Amino acid sequence: MSAPTTPAPLNPDGSRRTFMKQAGGFLGLALAPPFLSQAERLTALSKKVEGVSTISLKVNGTVRAIRAEPRVTLLDALREYLDLTGSKKGCDHGQCGACTVLVDGKRVNSCLTLAIMTQGKEVTTIEGLAKEGGELHPMQAAFLKHDGFQCGYCTPGQIMSAVACVQEGHAGSEAEVREWMSGNLCRCSAYPNITAAILEAKGQMG
Amino acid sequence: MDMTSNTSNQKENAPTNVVGKPLDRVDGPAKVTGAARYSAEINVPGTVYGVLKSSTIAKGRITGIDTSRAAKEPGIINIFTHENLPKPAKTPKQIEKWRAAQSYLPMQDNQIQYAGQPVALVVAATLEAATQAAALIKVTYQAETPIDSYHDPKAELFDPQKIQQGKKDAHVVRGNPQQAYDGAAVKHEATYVHAINHHSPMEPAATLAVWEGADKLTVYEASQNVTMHQGALADLLGMPREQIRVVTKYIGGGFGCKGSFWPHTILTVLAAKAVNRPVKLALTRPQMFTGVGHREDQEQTLKMGATADGKLVSIVHTKKATTSPWDNYTESNGKVMDMLYACENYSTVYELARANVMTSVWMRAPGEAPGSFALESSMDDLANQLNIDPMEIRLRNYADYDHSNGKPWSSKSLKQCYTRGAELFGWSKRNPKPGQTRRGRMLVGHGMASATYPVHSSQGTARVRLFADGHAVVEAGATDLGTGTYTVMTQVSADALGLPPEKIRFELGDTRLPTAPGSGGSVAAGTVASSIMAAAQDVWDKVVKMAVADKKSPLYKAKPTDVKVELGRMFLSKDPKKGETLLAALGRSGQPDIEGSGTGKYGAGYEEKNFGQNGADPNNDNKEKKTGGHSMHSFGAHFCEVEVDPDLGTIRVTRWVGVHGAGTVLNLKTATSQMTGGAIYGIGAALMEDTFRDPNFAHYTNADLAGYHIPVNADIPNIQVEFVPESDPYINYLGVKGIGELGMVGVAAAVGNAVFNATGRRLRSLPMTPDKMLEAMRMPA
Numbered sequence: 001m002s003a004p005t006t007p008a009p010l011n012p013d014g015s016r017r018t019f020m021k022q023a024g025g026f027l028g029l030a031l032a033p034p035f036l037s038q039a040e041r042l043t044a045l046s047k048k049v050e051g052v053s054t055i056s057l058k059v060n061g062t063v064r065a066i067r068a069e070p071r072v073t074l075l076d077a078l079r080e081y082l083d084l085t086g087s088k089k090g091c092d093h094g095q096c097g098a099c100t101v102l103v104d105g106k107r108v109n110s111c112l113t114l115a116i117m118t119q120g121k122e123v124t125t126i127e128g129l130a131k132e133g134g135e136l137h138p139m140q141a142a143f144l145k146h147d148g149f150q151c152g153y154c155t156p157g158q159i160m161s162a163v164a165c166v167q168e169g170h171a172g173s174e175a176e177v178r179e180w181m182s183g184n185l186c187r188c189s190a191y192p193n194i195t196a197a198i199l200e201a202k203g204q205m206g
Numbered sequence: 207m208d209m210t211s212n213t214s215n216q217k218e219n220a221p222t223n224v225v226g227k228p229l230d231r232v233d234g235p236a237k238v239t240g241a242a243r244y245s246a247e248i249n250v251p252g253t254v255y256g257v258l259k260s261s262t263i264a265k266g267r268i269t270g271i272d273t274s275r276a277a278k279e280p281g282i283i284n285i286f287t288h289e290n291l292p293k294p295a296k297t298p299k300q301i302e303k304w305r306a307a308q309s310y311l312p313m314q315d316n317q318i319q320y321a322g323q324p325v326a327l328v329v330a331a332t333l334e335a336a337t338q339a340a341a342l343i344k345v346t347y348q349a350e351t352p353i354d355s356y357h358d359p360k361a362e363l364f365d366p367q368k369i370q371q372g373k374k375d376a377h378v379v380r381g382n383p384q385q386a387y388d389g390a391a392v393k394h395e396a397t398y399v400h401a402i403n404h405h406s407p408m409e410p411a412a413t414l415a416v417w418e419g420a421d422k423l424t425v426y427e428a429s430q431n432v433t434m435h436q437g438a439l440a441d442l443l444g445m446p447r448e449q450i451r452v453v454t455k456y457i458g459g460g461f462g463c464k465g466s467f468w469p470h471t472i473l474t475v476l477a478a479k480a481v482n483r484p485v486k487l488a489l490t491r492p493q494m495f496t497g498v499g500h501r502e503d504q505e506q507t508l509k510m511g512a513t514a515d516g517k518l519v520s521i522v523h524t525k526k527a528t529t530s531p532w533d534n535y536t537e538s539n540g541k542v543m544d545m546l547y548a549c550e551n552y553s554t555v556y557e558l559a560r561a562n563v564m565t566s567v568w569m570r571a572p573g574e575a576p577g578s579f580a581l582e583s584s585m586d587d588l589a590n591q592l593n594i595d596p597m598e599i600r601l602r603n604y605a606d607y608d609h610s611n612g613k614p615w616s617s618k619s620l621k622q623c624y625t626r627g628a629e630l631f632g633w634s635k636r637n638p639k640p641g642q643t644r645r646g647r648m649l650v651g652h653g654m655a656s657a658t659y660p661v662h663s664s665q666g667t668a669r670v671r672l673f674a675d676g677h678a679v680v681e682a683g684a685t686d687l688g689t690g691t692y693t694v695m696t697q698v699s700a701d702a703l704g705l706p707p708e709k710i711r712f713e714l715g716d717t718r719l720p721t722a723p724g725s726g727g728s729v730a731a732g733t734v735a736s737s738i739m740a741a742a743q744d745v746w747d748k749v750v751k752m753a754v755a756d757k758k759s760p761l762y763k764a765k766p767t768d769v770k771v772e773l774g775r776m777f778l779s780k781d782p783k784k785g786e787t788l789l790a791a792l793g794r795s796g797q798p799d800i801e802g803s804g805t806g807k808y809g810a811g812y813e814e815k816n817f818g819q820n821g822a823d824p825n826n827d828n829k830e831k832k833t834g835g836h837s838m839h840s841f842g843a844h845f846c847e848v849e850v851d852p853d854l855g856t857i858r859v860t861r862w863v864g865v866h867g868a869g870t871v872l873n874l875k876t877a878t879s880q881m882t883g884g885a886i887y888g889i890g891a892a893l894m895e896d897t898f899r900d901p902n903f904a905h906y907t908n909a910d911l912a913g914y915h916i917p918v919n920a921d922i923p924n925i926q927v928e929f930v931p932e933s934d935p936y937i938n939y940l941g942v943k944g945i946g947e948l949g950m951v952g953v954a955a956a957v958g959n960a961v962f963n964a965t966g967r968r969l970r971s972l973p974m975t976p977d978k979m980l981e982a983m984r985m986p987a
Contacts, residue, residue: 051280071334080333085247086240088458090408091491095911098408126240140238144230147879151688152237153408153458159238182918185911187408187459188688189886190879191919 055116059084060128070116074108075099077115078125086126086156090185097184100157100164101125107164126156129163139163142201143194150188158184162198163205171202223773224697224707225940228875232707233456233692242456245428246412246488253414254283256474256487257328257336259343260496264321264352264562264904268345271326276339281331283481285339288313291327292476295444305438306467307371307499308565310532313473318347319531320564321905322496327473329481352562352904355503355528361559363526366534369556374538380610381551386520390511394588398508398580399971401896403501404494405569406916409458411498412488413471415478422449425475429454430465430685431724436717438467439475447717454715460687461887462568463498465726470497495897495909499567502527503899506539506580511551516592516599518549523580529558530565537568539577542951544610545839546581546658547603552610562904568726570887571947574659575954579972582655582955586962590640596654596959597624597633608837616813616836617934619867620656623843626930627654627865631845640966641987648849650860651964655952657866661838661937661944663809664729666722668737670699670745673799674792677709680741682722684714684734689946690876691730697872698735698940702742704774704787720803728840728944731872733808736938740804746771746788748800753791760784761791806939809838813936836936840943842866844885844956850964852983855976857961859889862925867932869943874929877945881927884949890917892954894973 056065057077066072066081075092078084078101087110090098094112101110102124129137136144139162149155161184165171170180177195186194236242243249273285291313298309312323326343330336353361366376387393414426423445429435432452440447457464470489478485489497504527511520521543527536540554569575589599604621607614628634636652637643643650668682680699686692692712700707713719714734723733750769753759753776761769761776761784770779777785792800807815813836847861864885871877894915898907908914927949934941954972961979962968966987969978 069332069334071338072332076333079247083249084240085243088244088408089246089488090410090458091911093491093910093912095491096408126238130239136235136238143238144234147231147234147875149234149237149688150690150876150879150883151408151457151459152233152242153244153688155237156240178920178922182920185408185916185918187406187461187887187916188879189883189890189917189922191886191917191922192882192924193879195919 056119057115057123059123060125072115073111074113074115074118075110084125084127088153088156097161098154098157100160102160102164107161126160138204139201142197146193146197148194148197149190154184154186158194166202166205171198223701225701226871226874229693229697229873231693232696244409244456244458245414245426245454246486248414248426250416250484253484253486254329254331255333255336256477256485257340258324258470258493259326259340260493261318261321261323261325263318263347263349266318266347266349268316268325269348270346272344276342279335279339281335282339283329286327286477288315292480294442294472296442301441305434307535307567308533312469320562324469324473327477329477329485354899354901354904355561356526356559361561363557363559366556366558369534369536376556378540379553383520383522383551383553386551387509387511387522390519391514392512394510394584396508396584396970398506400504400576401972402503403569403891403895404897404914405461405463407459407461410489410491410494411464413474414486415475416484417479421445424451426453427471428457428464430460430687430726432683432715432717433721434724435467442472452717454685457685457687461570465724466499466567468498491911492909495906496564501569502536502566504576508580508584510584510588512588516588516594516602518547518603520551521549523554526557528561528563530563531560533565534558535565537573539573542574542577542658543581545608546656548605548609571950574947574951578952579954582952583958586959597628600656611837613837616838616936617932618841619930619932620841622930623841623865623867626928627843627845627863630926631863633845640963645849649852649964651848651960653956653959653963654843654845655956655959657842657844657948657951658839659728659948659951661809662727662729663811664723664733665805665807665811666733666737667720667805668741669720669803670741671799671801672703672745676789678703678705679711680738681713681719682734682737683717683719684722684730685725686714687725689725689880690873693876694731694872695734695738698738701773702739728946729808731944732938732942733806735940735942736806736808739939740806741802744802744804745800748802749788749791750776752795756794758794759791760786808938812938838937840868840948842948844952846956846960848960848964850961855980857893857974857979860923862923864949865928865930866948867930868945868948869932869934870941871929872942878927880945881949882925885925885953886917886922888950888953889957891972892957892974896973
């Protein structure tokens with residue numbers, strides 16, 4: 001069931017401290033870096049959040065709030081709470097890459113990321129890649145042209161990963177693309193076409 | 207609105223003729239933007255989450271289920287076990303013609319028959335709560351020692367008499383194979399082992415069950431065959447089919463596993479009824495290894511007798527495989543051995559052993575894939591033994607007709623495939639002596655193998671609605687696995703109606719649409735295309751009738767039988783200039799649209815309908831009149847280069863050429879992708895795919911995508927695929943042969959043959975992992 005979602009302003013304090021307050025004291029304490037004061041550590045313990053809280057996520061430029069538990073992954077937050085089903089669940093274990101999204105421009109497996117940890121960060125999903133008005137991102141257009149998919153289920157993850165692959169500077173050659181795209185499985189095995197699409201889109205991404 | 211004046215000014219559409227063109231996928235924009243919604247992504251208000259809990263033992267019984275801790279999770283709606291889940295009206299065993307591979311339905315009693323079997327189903331308001339609660343359920347078992355496979359000393363091989371729900375004989379004999387083998391000048395015998403493989407589509411199986419009323423059900427299912435799912439649910443629930451709607455608009459791959467009916471679907475449907483809420487349940491990736499079947503572990507022994515110049519005189523084949531406690535499913539590997547070459551004597555015998563595993567099921571090229579591995583590896587050995595080029599030995603045994611049934615081929619382009627493939631690959635430069643070619647440290651080898659897949663007889667229905675404003679809606683309850691159904695059927699419809707493809711909306715994946723076959727056995731393209739053509743012809747007939755009765759039509763008073771229709775234009779066969787478009791005539795009629803429907807046939811049924819019972823060849827003394835006069839198969843040839851690391855035993859495929867003859871190609875782009883994917887699927891089986899069942903506990907030890915290796919991008923070189931032109935009038939209206947399976951057949955053998963050429967070692971156990979390669983390298987060549 002999709003929880004009711006309401007657009008809300010981004011929490012200006014999208015910081016580690018906020019995360020720890022919401023993620024729960026014990027976990028927060030365990031992760032607390034040494035430069036935190038004793039008082040802050042105690043705060044983390046005392047402000048243990050159990051159950052549902054409000055989580056603000058900035059997805060594709062829009063801040064949206066969900067009411068969810070701290071254990072909700074970014075992938076499930078996108079799919080089940082925000083109805084952004086473009087990011088796919090293939091394994092839920094970080095083994096297939098179908099859930100790949102960009103967090104602050106870096107590719108991550110959203111199934112291995114807690115939603116609450118991405119507060120204050122910019123999340124980009126496949127739904128946010130095309131320009132307003134629907135013009136495809138060069139990577140999307142190249143996947144379409146080169147038939148870089150069949151069933152399409154791994155495709156959003158492939159495309160997000162491909163965009164990051166180019167931005168990282170890991171698309172210098174065919175061999176490099178193959179290596180740096182090997183975290184995204186495609187059972188239909190569109191690999192040669194995916195590689196061709198990335199090499200073409202690279203030149204158009206500027 | 208004055209339709210008449212509008213349309214009289216309307217210019218006739220230029221013929222589009224888009225069949226065969228490499229159009230981008232029409233569903234592509236939805237897939238690259240994330241807009242395509244797969245079954246678990248349909249947003250139905252009020253939906254709650256179902257999660258299955260799986261058995262941790264493979265055999266025994268449940269002695270207790272403690273749900274007390276699980277029930278305390280916030281948002282739990284209900285926890286179902288065999289004790290409280292409502293029973294279906296019938297179990298598969300009570301259904302006369304159960305249409306799925308597995309006839310066992312879990313959660314009906316306390317018995318456990320395989321590891322991973324569902325033991326509980328939690329329904330909760332959130333996925334997190336349902337998942338956590340499933341983990342908190344405490345199940346206690348009285349475990350018994352399971353049987354893990356046919357290898358198990360406790361396993362007993364038996365003669366199943368029939369395999370595949372009684373559809374096929376477990377003994378096939380032609381000629382006098384043993385005697386011919388005994389007397390053969392050259393003999394070859396070898397045993398081939400095939401690991402357990404799992405389909406592993408990227409989209410896990412999923413069911414969203416929505417009861418619209420007490421006797422009305424909608425199921426959004428990850429289904430390769432909505433009609434099959436609807437029928438199975440109707441049987442289990444004791445409901446009329448029409449009260450059950452199954453919808454699959456997008457499906458994230460299937461490769462066979464979503465073309466059969468599995469327990470999670472009915473369990474979810476029953477739970478949804480009990481909680482009176484829509485319930486969505488997706489299998490976890492580990493559950494995908496124990497929830498939707500697999501390719502069974504199997505072993506084949508192949509004896510080949512030949513003349514001194516390499517002509518086959520006998521093929522004697524036996525297969526041993528693991529099956530479930532209830533069903534006799536096993537792939538029929540023998541089919542390909544029976545027909546690929548000219549050989550007068552042939553036999554195959556299947557033996558099965560029951561183990562505590564779920565029923566295996568068809569997986570891409572079922573039978574043909576493992577069967578061709580044995581056959582094409584042995585052929586390579588024979589060629590080497592007799593010092594004949596591997597392609598040459600295949601030509602010496604080229605079958606000019608189908609020896610398995612004596613019928614002529616409806617079409618066969620295998621020779622062209624060999625020739626073109628050899629040319630593209632540079633086969634003539636191959637060093638025939640094994641172990642002689644190096645690239646740096648690497649041993650380089652070249653191998654080839656043949657591919658073939660039958661045209662399975664099938665039929666389906668489609669509906670075409672042509673609107674006077676120049677667009678059309680075409681409907682058939684087929685599915686698009688990623689195989690391109692949406693796209694190729696749009697192309698077929700465009701040509702049938704003379705409209706540009708962007709004016710066609712093709713709808714599929716819904717039991718409310720006309721019944722069409724599912725995606726399986728490579729029948730979808732040929733059958734649905736034929737159905738659309740039949741429906742379009744119905745529209746043509748109706749519009750021609752309008753035209754010949756319309757004074758304003760150039761065809762006024764013509765005899766309908768004298769009128770031909772091509773690319774949406776009606777004209778007199780004797781005077782093609784005299785005519786007009788379907789749209790022009792429809793527009794003048796004042797009717798906003800016109801609808802036609804038709805049933806199209808694929809394979810033998812098509813031939814029988816159009817060419818009579820004996821096909822077009824009066825000299826064919828075919829005894830099986832019912833199945834038409836021709837044997838119908840697609841063919842192809844694979845050429846492979848590998849590099850083998852002699853120190854590490856790693857095998858990498860470095861080059862691939864596949865050339866295929868598969869009738870009319872509906873879309874060169876999507877077809878090439880599918881054949882490329884087939885080759886890679888085969889490379890996976892050849893080099894890495896192996897689900898390991900623990901011999902003591904009979905559960906899988908690597909049931910996820912980190913443990914079960916499928917090819918990744920870096921494993922795969924560029925794959926070159928071509929089709930040779932082939933026209934076949936007997937198989938269906940457009941001469942389409944399916945290509946879903948063909949691309950995978952023979953692939954593992956081509957890899958193994960290349961490995962042999964590289965190293966002088968023959969690996970007969972799939973997958974050809976580095977440990978096996980190294981072990982072979984330690985032995986003398």
